[in-house]
Amino acid sequence: MIEIADGVFVRRHTELDLTLGLITGSGDSLLVDSGMDPGLAAVLAGEGLRPSRIVLTHNHFDHVLATEAFLPCEVWAHEDCVVDESLLAGRAEYYDEPFTGTLVAPTHTFRDSVALDVGGRRVDLHHFGPAHTSHDVVVHVPDAGVVFAGDLVEQGAPAQAGPDATPANWRHVLDLLLELDPRIVVPGHGNPVDAAFVRAMAIPEAS
Template sequence: MSSWIEVADGVHARRYAELDQTLGLVVGERRCLVVDTGLDEAHGAEFAAAIRELTDLPWTVVITHAHFDHYLGTAAFGDVPVYAHPGCAVAMREDVRPEWARRYREQGKPEIADRIAVARVVPPTHEVPDRVELDLGGRRVTLLHPGPAHTDHDVAVHVPDAGVVFAGDLVEQGAPPSVGPDAHPARWPGALDVLLALRPTTVVPGHGEPVDPRFVAAQRDELSAGST
């Protein structure tokens, strides 16, 4: 189950029932930017085909962080530029496929488990250590690392002309933010302040529906309360 949401002109979020996940697309005049690629290659292929119904422009990929559901679909996009924080490439060297395949098998989802087990890991080709501006043709976007938060290598995507920020898992709608062992909860609120300072009208989370900045500020306050 999946569907598109047009967040702004040429800015799209694709929603999935599995993990309540949200993947992104920004369309320029000369190329498009794909924000995360899904949890296995079949998922990535479905996303790629859905993008091809909207645009046939060449694509560039950005990976928001190295959690399996955000990057194991990349191989479906072929030989493309893949942007990520340098720490993302480091984290991707740990092979998490067997562990996630085991968990999916335990959940009674053997098809997904099998697909995760064989998904190829595509390392990033371009680094986003701090900020990188990409010209998509008639539209500039900024890839930025707002500081350690959900991981030590999160990357967000700012589309200034549309007032949209893709926040990766720094923001979750429908569930509290996922604070795993690789998270930096004390620094997380500061990273959200970096995103809010971009003055977005819409923030697209890694899981759940697009939200407004007030929602992000409330999530920041909850994280602040939890980290003191």
């Protein structure tokens, strides 16, 4: 875990260059995406961290498969975020062996935005419209100037637009993200970037 701002951490994974986030408050923490590594739950527990909430930025397999390892906790997502076996088709493109865990659906959903209290610290969840998926969630930590962008932003590789993407709305969504005036933007894959990177990034074509 790398601390990028006071009490705000990222965890970088070599697999798919995935980036997860952890936001800590007083006696509480929130995980941004559960990722694919069930072992992370034990690693965090060893440091006294048991996130009471996971926020899923979207339903792509690499962001949601390890949720089970963190239970019991609240699982937050946009109301259109469906976690079911259909997402395993995406995983099958990368891995031969079958997924043997249990998929965990969101327990708490929102439509436009919701403010959460993480141990006395405010964390805002926003949905700015369809782009990478129909239900992308942006996680904003106002007191740290940090935004977790999910796969709306990628560093080190181009952003990806699959069949479930809406490239025509992507720039608009990024403009709304930039209105949060972030100091640091954490992508779903790659290293943290700044607002200038997001402003300059190329929007992927529809596939």
